[in-house]
Amino acid sequence: MIEKSMTLKADFRHFLDDEGNELALTEQAKTVFKFLTKIVSSVSAHLEQPLIDVDLKCSTRGDGLSCEGRIEAKCIETAVIEWHCDTCEASGTIFNWQGSMWDKQKHTIH
Numbered sequence: 001m002i003e004k005s006m007t008l009k010a011d012f013r014h015f016l017d018d019e020g021n022e023l024a025l026t027e028q029a030k031t032v033f034k035f036l037t038k039i040v041s042s043v044s045a046h047l048e049q050p051l052i053d054v055d056l057k058c059s060t061r062g063d064g065l066s067c068e069g070r071i072e073a074k075c076i077e078t079a080v081i082e083w084h085c086d087t088c089e090a091s092g093t094i095f096n097w098q099g100s101m102w103d104k105q106k107h108t109i110h
Contacts, residue, residue, distance in 0.1 A: 008061075008092030010036055012100055020100055028062070035061040040097045043073045043081050045104035050074060058085040 015033045017023055025033060035056065042054045051074050058067040069087025076082045079098050084091035097103060 008032075008090075010092060010094045012036070012040070012094060012097040016100065031060075031062055036094055037102045039071065039073050039081060039083050040094060040100070040102040041104050043075055044097070044102070047075050047105060054083070058088060058090050061090070 010032075015023055015025065015029070015036075022033065038056050039054050042056075043052050046052050051072055054071040054073050056071040058069040058071060059065040067085060067088045067090065069085040069090075071083055072086055073081055073083035076093075079095055081094040081097065082091070083094070098105075
C-alpha cells in the first residue's frame with residue numbers, strides 16, 4: 001500500500017541557531033532535518049542539473065514510513081529546492097538554505 005502524504009514546506013532557519021548550527025531538536029525533528037540536509041547538500045552541489053536523484057529513500061523522512069521510493073529534487077528558483085518521491089505522493093520545498101553549512105555551491109569571487 002502506498003501512503004498518501006502532505007507537502008512539506010520547510011524553512012531551513014527553523015532548524016538552526018543564529019550562528020547556523022543545528023538547534024536542540026526532538027528525535028522526530030532531527031530525522032526530518034537530516035533528510036532535508038541530504039537534499040540540500042545534493043542539490044546545491046549540482047545546481048546546473050535539471051533533476052538530481054538524491055541518494056535517499058523516502059522512508060528515511062520519518063519513523064514508521066514504509067515507502068521505499070527514491071527522492072528526486074531540483075532548484076526551482078534562486079533559493080527554493082523542490083523534492084518529491086518517485087513512488088508515493090510525498091513532496092516538499094526547502095527554502096532559506098543558502099549560506100548554511102549544507103550549501104555546497106561553488107561560490108565565485110568577483
